[in-house]
Amino acid sequence: MPSTVALTVARYRPEQESEPTVQTYEVPFRKDWVVLDALNHVKDNVDGSLAFRWSCRMGVCGSCGMKVNGTPKLTCATFLSDYLPGPIRVEPLDYFPVIRDLVVDLTDFVRKLKQVKPWILRKEEKPPAEGEYLQTPDQLDTYKQFSMCINCMLCYSACPIYGLEPGFIGPAAIALAQRYNMDSRDQGAAERLKILSEHDGLWQCTFVGECTKVCPKHVDPAGAIQQYKLSAATHWVKSLLLPWGTR
Amino acid sequence: MSEPHYTLYHPRWYRRRVSVWWWLQNRSYTGFVLRELTSVFVAFFAVVYLWQLHAVAQGPDAYAQFLARLRTPRLLALDTVTFLFVLFHAITWFNLTPKAMVVRLRGKRVPDWVIVAQNYAAWLVLSGLVAFVLLRGR
Amino acid sequence: MDLFTCDVLVVGGGGAGLRAAIAMAETHPRLRVAVISKVYPMRSHTVSAEGGAAAVIKPGDSLDEHAYDTISGGDWLSDQDAVEAFVREAPEEMLRLEHWGCPWNREPDGHIAVRPFGGMKIERTWFAADKTGFHLLHTLFQTTLKYDGIERYDEFFVTKLLVDEGRCQGVVAIELATGQIRAITAKAVILGTGGCGKVFPFTTNANIKNGDGMALAYRAGAPLKDMEFVQYHPTGLPFTGILITEAARAEGGWLLNKDGYRYLQDYDLGTPTLKPVLRSMELGPRDRLSQCFVKEQEKGRTFEGPYGHYVHLDIRHLGERLIDKKLPFVRELCLKYAGIDPVNEMIPVRPVVHYMMGGIHTDIHGATPLRGLYAAGEAACVSINGANRLGSNSLTEILVFGARAGIAAAAFAAEQTGVSPSLVAQAQDEHRRLEERFLRKRGGTERIVTLRAEMHQIMEESAGIYRTETVLKEAAGKLKRLQDRFQDLSLDDKSYTFNTELTAALELSYMLDVGQTIVQSALERRESRGSHQRTDYPQRDDERFLAHSLAYRAEDGAPRIEYRPVTITRWPPGKRVYGR
Numbered sequence: 001m002p003s004t005v006a007l008t009v010a011r012y013r014p015e016q017e018s019e020p021t022v023q024t025y026e027v028p029f030r031k032d033w034v035v036l037d038a039l040n041h042v043k044d045n046v047d048g049s050l051a052f053r054w055s056c057r058m059g060v061c062g063s064c065g066m067k068v069n070g071t072p073k074l075t076c077a078t079f080l081s082d083y084l085p086g087p088i089r090v091e092p093l094d095y096f097p098v099i100r101d102l103v104v105d106l107t108d109f110v111r112k113l114k115q116v117k118p119w120i121l122r123k124e125e126k127p128p129a130e131g132e133y134l135q136t137p138d139q140l141d142t143y144k145q146f147s148m149c150i151n152c153m154l155c156y157s158a159c160p161i162y163g164l165e166p167g168f169i170g171p172a173a174i175a176l177a178q179r180y181n182m183d184s185r186d187q188g189a190a191e192r193l194k195i196l197s198e199h200d201g202l203w204q205c206t207f208v209g210e211c212t213k214v215c216p217k218h219v220d221p222a223g224a225i226q227q228y229k230l231s232a233a234t235h236w237v238k239s240l241l242l243p244w245g246t247r
Numbered sequence: 248m249s250e251p252h253y254t255l256y257h258p259r260w261y262r263r264r265v266s267v268w269w270w271l272q273n274r275s276y277t278g279f280v281l282r283e284l285t286s287v288f289v290a291f292f293a294v295v296y297l298w299q300l301h302a303v304a305q306g307p308d309a310y311a312q313f314l315a316r317l318r319t320p321r322l323l324a325l326d327t328v329t330f331l332f333v334l335f336h337a338i339t340w341f342n343l344t345p346k347a348m349v350v351r352l353r354g355k356r357v358p359d360w361v362i363v364a365q366n367y368a369a370w371l372v373l374s375g376l377v378a379f380v381l382l383r384g385r
Numbered sequence: 386m387d388l389f390t391c392d393v394l395v396v397g398g399g400g401a402g403l404r405a406a407i408a409m410a411e412t413h414p415r416l417r418v419a420v421i422s423k424v425y426p427m428r429s430h431t432v433s434a435e436g437g438a439a440a441v442i443k444p445g446d447s448l449d450e451h452a453y454d455t456i457s458g459g460d461w462l463s464d465q466d467a468v469e470a471f472v473r474e475a476p477e478e479m480l481r482l483e484h485w486g487c488p489w490n491r492e493p494d495g496h497i498a499v500r501p502f503g504g505m506k507i508e509r510t511w512f513a514a515d516k517t518g519f520h521l522l523h524t525l526f527q528t529t530l531k532y533d534g535i536e537r538y539d540e541f542f543v544t545k546l547l548v549d550e551g552r553c554q555g556v557v558a559i560e561l562a563t564g565q566i567r568a569i570t571a572k573a574v575i576l577g578t579g580g581c582g583k584v585f586p587f588t589t590n591a592n593i594k595n596g597d598g599m600a601l602a603y604r605a606g607a608p609l610k611d612m613e614f615v616q617y618h619p620t621g622l623p624f625t626g627i628l629i630t631e632a633a634r635a636e637g638g639w640l641l642n643k644d645g646y647r648y649l650q651d652y653d654l655g656t657p658t659l660k661p662v663l664r665s666m667e668l669g670p671r672d673r674l675s676q677c678f679v680k681e682q683e684k685g686r687t688f689e690g691p692y693g694h695y696v697h698l699d700i701r702h703l704g705e706r707l708i709d710k711k712l713p714f715v716r717e718l719c720l721k722y723a724g725i726d727p728v729n730e731m732i733p734v735r736p737v738v739h740y741m742m743g744g745i746h747t748d749i750h751g752a753t754p755l756r757g758l759y760a761a762g763e764a765a766c767v768s769i770n771g772a773n774r775l776g777s778n779s780l781t782e783i784l785v786f787g788a789r790a791g792i793a794a795a796a797f798a799a800e801q802t803g804v805s806p807s808l809v810a811q812a813q814d815e816h817r818r819l820e821e822r823f824l825r826k827r828g829g830t831e832r833i834v835t836l837r838a839e840m841h842q843i844m845e846e847s848a849g850i851y852r853t854e855t856v857l858k859e860a861a862g863k864l865k866r867l868q869d870r871f872q873d874l875s876l877d878d879k880s881y882t883f884n885t886e887l888t889a890a891l892e893l894s895y896m897l898d899v900g901q902t903i904v905q906s907a908l909e910r911r912e913s914r915g916s917h918q919r920t921d922y923p924q925r926d927d928e929r930f931l932a933h934s935l936a937y938r939a940e941d942g943a944p945r946i947e948y949r950p951v952t953i954t955r956w957p958p959g960k961r962v963y964g965r
Contacts, residue, residue, distance in 0.1 A: 014259035015880045032624055044834035048877030048886040053424075055591040058627045058718060060519055061428040070273070077721060097260035099562055100883040105260055106425065110539070118527040120486040128480035134495030138354030140488055147488055147520065151427050160276060163265045176527075183486060207343065208279045226347035258563055258882070 005029040005080055006087035007038050009050065012098050020098065023047075024087065035068055035075040035083075035090060039102075052102040059216060062152035066102050067091040072154035072214045093157035095166070109153060112169050115195060116177035121188025139184040146179035146224050148217045155211035155221050167200040171211035171221035174202060178224040181231075193232055202228055278339075285336035288329045295326075341366040386812055387567055391419035391536060392798045393791075394555060394571035396543055396598060398426030400518070400780065401762025402577030403525040404787030405794070410532040413795045421538040421558060421569065423593065423888070426526045430579055430591045431783065434518020435630035435714060436502065437510035438780035440475035443499055446507045448472045455778060456956050458504040458670050459742075459771020460915035461931065462611065465954040467749045467767045471785050478784040479511055487524040488513050490711075500711075501635045501663050504670040504775040504963075508663070515632050515714045521780055541567065542888050543597065545815045546574065546605040546758070549805040553605065553758035557815040561888070564881025566819065568812035572798035573757050575790050576602060577783075580741035580763040581899045583892075585848075586841035588738040589621050589628040598764040600895035602745045603902065607753045608935040608947070610766040612899070613907035613917045614742035616774055617850050619674035621737030623692040625722050629734055631776040633715050633727075634667040636707065638700040640674070641731065642686040648696075652677045655964020665964040672773040672916035673963065675736035679850050690733065697731035704728075736850065740779065742770045742916065743906070746935055746949075751790025757797060761790035768933060771951075772915020822872075823887055829875030833889055836867055836874070840893070840900055843867070848903050853920045857908040864901045865943060871897060902936040905944040910934055927958050 004026045012020040025046055027038040036054055043050045052075075054064040059077040066075050069089050080088065096104035126133065155171040162168050177196060181189040196202040205225045212222040270280040295317075302313035316322065344366055345359035393409055395402045398420050409418045420426065441451050451472040456463045483489055483497065490498045490512050502510040513520040529535050540561040547555040547570065555570035581596025582588035603609050619640070620629040634640070637660060642648045647657045647666065654673065655665030662668065678696060681687050687694040700708065700715075705728045708716055712727075719727045744766035751759045751767075762783040769782060847860030871894060878886035912926035913919050931951050936944040 012261055013880060014261070014882050018259075020261055043886070048833070049880070049884075051878075051883050051885045053428075055424060055428050055593050056430065056433050057591065057625065058433065058722070060516070061430075061432050061591065063424065063428045094263070095265070097262045099258065099260055103883050105562070110425070113527075114530045117531075119531045120484065125484065128477050128484055132480055132483045132489075132497050135491055136354075136495045137491050137493060138351075139495075140491055141354070141356070142351070144488060147523075148516075149523075150432075150519070151425075160265075160269055160279075163269065180486070183488075185484075185486065206279075206283065207346075208276070209343070209346075210275050210279075213275060220346075223346040223349075226343075227349055230347045 001031065002029050002085065005038075005084065007042065008087045008089045009039070009042070009102070010091040011050070011101050013049070014100065029080055029084075031079075031081050033080045035066075035073075035078045035080060035088065036064055038080060038088075039075065039090065050102075051100045060150055062150035065093055065152040065154050065157070067093060067157065072157040074152060074154070074216050077216060093153055095157055095159075095163040096153070106153065108166070109151070109156060109170065109172070112173045113151070113176065115169065116173050117188060117192055117195070118176045118180055120180065120183065120186050121191060122185070123187055133185045135184050142184075143179045143182035146175050146182070146219055149176060149219045149221075150217055152216065154214045154216065158210040158214040160208060160210070161204060161206060165200070165204060168204045169196065169201050171205075171225065174205070174228060175219055175221040175224035178228045181228070193235065196228070197232065202232060205229075281335065282339050285332045288332035289336055291325075292329050292333055337370070341370075386809060386816065387565070388809060388812075389538075389567060389569045390417075390804070391569065391571050392417040393419075393573045393575065393794050394569055395420045395575045395577060396422075396556060397429070397577035397579060397762075397764065398422030398424070398526075398537075398539075399429030399577055399579055399762065400431040400522055400525060400783035401764070401787035401790070402575065403522075403529050404784050405575050405577060405761060405791030406529055406535050407525065407532070408788040408791035409795045410529075410534050412792060413799065414534060416534070416795055416798065417536070418534060419536040419538060419569065419571070420529070421541045421543060421556065423540065423542045423561070423597070425539050426529075426537070427523060428593070429522060430594055431518045431522040431780075433589070433591060433628065434521070434780055435515045435628060436632040436635070437500060437512035437517045437777045438479060438521065438784075439502065439505065439510045439775070439777040440479040440781055441472065441509055442476055442479075442497060442511070443508065446509050450507055451475070451505075451509060453956060454505045454664075455769060455775055456771065457959070457961050458775040459769070459773055460925065460961060461927070461956075461958040462614075462771030462914060462933070462951055463769050464749070464767060464952040465956060466952050467769045469954065470749055471769045471782065474785045475781045478788065479781065482521065482524060482784065485524050485528045487520050490514065500632060501661060501668060502775070502777045503631050503634065503668050503674075504664060505777075506664050510635070510777040512632065515630050515712050518780060538569065542891065543601065544819065544891060546601050547808045547811055548605050548755065549807055549811070552756045554804045554808055557812045559819070559888070561883050564884060566812070566816040568808060570804045570808055572801035572804065573759060573794040575751070575794050576745060576758070576760040576764050577762045577787065578764045580744070581896060582738050582741070584840065584896045584900045584903065585615070585738040585844050587621075587626050587845070589618060589626055590738070595892035595896050596899035597892065597895050598760065599745055600898040602753060602755070602758060602760065603898055603936070603938050605755060605758070606938070607755045607758060608746045608937045609899070609902045610743055610746035610933050610935050610949075611768055611772075611906070612741070612743035612902040612936055613848070613910050613934060614772050614915060615738060615848060615903065616671055616740040616742060616916050617675035617736040618671055618739035619678060619736050620698050620732075620734040621739070622718070622723050623690055623695050623733055623735055626737045627718055627722050628737070628739065629698060629715055629718070629732060630712075631671075633698060633700050633712055635661065636700070636711055637661045637703055638667060638698050640667055640734075641697045641699055642681050643688050643696075644686065648681050648686065649674065649677055652680065653964060669963045670773055670775065670961070671739075675850050675916075676918060678736050688733070693735065695733040695735040698734045699731045700727050701729060701731065740774055742766065742768070742772065742774055743903075746933075747790075749789070750793040751786055752793055757801075759790040759794045761786040765790075766933075772917060819887075823874075823876055823890060824879050826875065829873050831870050831873045831875065833874065833886070833893055836871060837893055840864070840867055840897060844900055844903070848907055851918050851920050852907050854908065857904055860904045861901065861908060861943075864897065864904060868897050868901070868942065902944045905946055906934040906936055909946045931958060
């Protein structure tokens with residue numbers, strides 16, 4: 001086991017430079033350390049100006065998404081020992097504008113999240129005092145997986161379509177729409193489909209599948225999107241054959 | 248401060264350009280592009296098939312001419328490549344089917360491998376049937 | 386200086402803040418509500434909560450039972466009128482969450498499922514696998530997206546409350562993306578900024594829990610209540626401090642010492658049984674369990690590892706199927722961060738700082754003594770948790786009091802006609818302070834990492850599970866010196882764009898203030914109650930200390946402690962009995 005490992009970190013200080021640069025730091029190697037620990041070591045002891053986001057350090061808040069050796073990862077869940085002997089390259093997520101160092105701008109994603117109407121849509125609401133909407137464990141199971149998204153954006157950084165067509169709504173947003181579509185308490189599938197059938201929606205996805213590969217929470221956004229496509233196509237065929245039946 | 252106020256605070260976000268060679272970055276991307284390219288070869292295969300049908304309809308001489316054309320080294324090479332790509336096409340899409348088709352029996356999700364296996368099984372059965380019909384006449 | 390305005394400003398985008406915003410959007414649709422948060426709301430620490438949220442829903446349970454469990458769990462320091470309101474409103478709040486889409490676990494017939502939890506006599510903890518906080522927060526956040534009336538200021542770091550004419554009228558904040566200082570004025574402000582676990586070195590809390598709102602309110606003149614009550618959660622992973630939820634024990638996990646012995650039985654917590662018995666053994670209250678660990682450690686019966694002492698949490702006997710169904714996140718965390726599979730191996734655990742019972746003093750409507758300033762959630766102290774919080778009460782608390790604070794703040798704001806014109810000058814002063822003290826400062830010899838490490842050591846030594854007079858007195862002096870040394874801080878990063886070193890320095894200053902209140906309150910409470918245990922005053926003293934401590938900021942910056950009696954309605958102080 002070596003005692004140190006090299007960390008090559010992308011830097012970008014917009015007030016000083018017009019293009020990102022790269023800086024290498026020698027950090028202590030510990031088998032318990034994740035990349036985030038190494039970044040914090042640099043920030044605390046070597047260069048306090050290194051900027052990056054982090055919070056929970058247990059893989060549930062989604063703040064610390066960055067590229068490690070070219071692959072989008074949660075740096076709080078990526079162990080240094082998996083990258084020996086190094087050097088370990090840390091860069092900001094792809095396809096988002098870089099604000100500073102390892103910090104990218106997420107406003108596009110947050111806007112798209114709102115677009116897909118990720119809330120329970122019902123024709124009639126029952127007052128809470130009347131009790132819960134019944135939902136069996138099997139019904140819960142149908143959408144449970146898609147509800148696990150921590151909004152870490154690794155899937156957007158892995159999706160070449162998002163890179164080439166920035167208008168694309170994107171894996172996490174579509175998976176979240178599907179999560180609500182499949183929730184037995186929701187009645188808004190038709191409304192969401194109208195939004196997602198548009199040019200930059202569902203059909204922009206060509207099933208590269210990289211989003212599912214990098215998802216740290218096994219949400220399987222690619223699966224969600226293909227299932228959504230299937231149900232959307234079925235719905236369209238049904239509406240052609242039985243125009244009254246789908247109302 | 249000598250500079251105007253706004254330039255100090257104006258967000259200068261860096262937007263990286265996506266390279267034309269993005270699909271060479273990693274294996275999945277390359278595999279994806281190859282998979283998409285199979286559509287070209289599938290189309291080519293369909294054209295050859297239509298050509299074959301046309302030749303059959305025209306009689307035994309035309310058909311013999313068709314077969315002779317197919318035997319030229321260039322077309323043989325193209326056909327081999329096409330065959331490999333169509334195979335790649337079939338295998339990748341068979342393996343991806345369970346992503347789109349989620350079947351629930353008695354409330355539990357049918358495991359992915361079952362759906363994939365069904366595709367291959369159907370392929371085998373159909374191929375067997377076709378082979379039986381074709382070879383029976385010999 | 387750019388001035389933004391709104392009617393009610395919610396500081397903090399966690400469960401309490403978002404619930405308050407929704408409450409206002411629903412009841413006062415024409416009110417302009419804004420949520421300001423230093424991180425995107427889905428990153429708020431509510432997301433890490435695992436176990437569940439308690440509310441009475443099953444037959445055989447009653448509001449009085451829930452109230453009694455909470456009050457006795459809090460060692461009678463809970464304000465009983467607040468507890469009564471809390472248990473009464475809890476079930477409807479939770480059903481509202483369910484209506485908004487929260488994926489609560491269900492019984493086979495489709496009704497909400499509940500699980501047992503520590504300190505509760507009857508099962509009443511609703512749960513969503515073992516990621517309840519995550520589902521709760523995301524449900525709340527996604528529901529706020531429904532209301533176009535709720536504005537958001539994401540990644541704005543609040544540095545000061547604007548107070549004029551005895552009324553809180555807004556905040557000054559740094560827009561992180563550009564570094565610009567903004568003033569946001571409001572007719573009422575709600576603080577939902579969470580606790581301050583990062584004051585301690587070893588905590589389940591995320592990096593963002595620095596007591597921001599507590600310090601802001603403290604500096605503005607509002608008192609911090611019951612700060613000496615720091616909850617140590619009995620089961621955190623060594624080194625990382627990552628939380629292993631109480632649900633693991635609720636499902637039947639055992640705590641074993643070095644000899645494989647269920648040591649809790651030696652400490653009047655009941656007799657060991659195969660299946661968990663409520664309010665007994667591993668389902669006792671958190672403060673008692675953490676104290677048992679320390680006693681075991683003193684007897685030399687704990688394991689010693691590279692990151693300190695620990696004991697074992699054994700859930701192997703629950704079986705893989707149950708673990709994957711009810712505790713999947715626990716399994717994931719153990720595999721990743723402890724390198725063990727809890728299906729076959731025992732989990733190393735030790736007590737870790739988890740929650741602050743104390744916080745900004747509010748009444749049962751969420752109003753602080755400072756007009757126009759409200760608070761809810763962990764940042765506030767109503768108090769329902771008293772001297773020790775029961776697990777799964779906090780997630781419900783943020784909903785109940787988030788809604789209450791929202792409605793109270795909205796009613797207050799509706800009565801106000803405007804804000805003072807002098808706020809702009811205050812905001813400009815704050816801008817100057819930030820520039821001079823941090824960004825344009827020349828010289829300075831102190832580093833954030835050094836001061837923070839020293840603060841951690843002081844807090845760990847003095848405000849641990851067991852405390853004593855001399856150490857606390859020394860700690861108060863040391864913290865005062867750290868505050869002085871903080872004036873000499875030097876930053877590497879003097880830029881404007883997303884300056885996280887500046888925010889770290891500001892967070893450190895909040896933590897130093899809050900740390901001082903913790904130590905001073907602990908020093909002056911000369912009794913042992915709940916999670917505040919004094920080796921020199923080991924008994925509970927209801928005559929002198931059946932009261933809340935209120936820490937006010939004195940002229941010299943040090944805390945001045947006053948006391949306020951606890952509200953007792955129907956449950957006179959008694960003994961806390963577990964295991965019998």
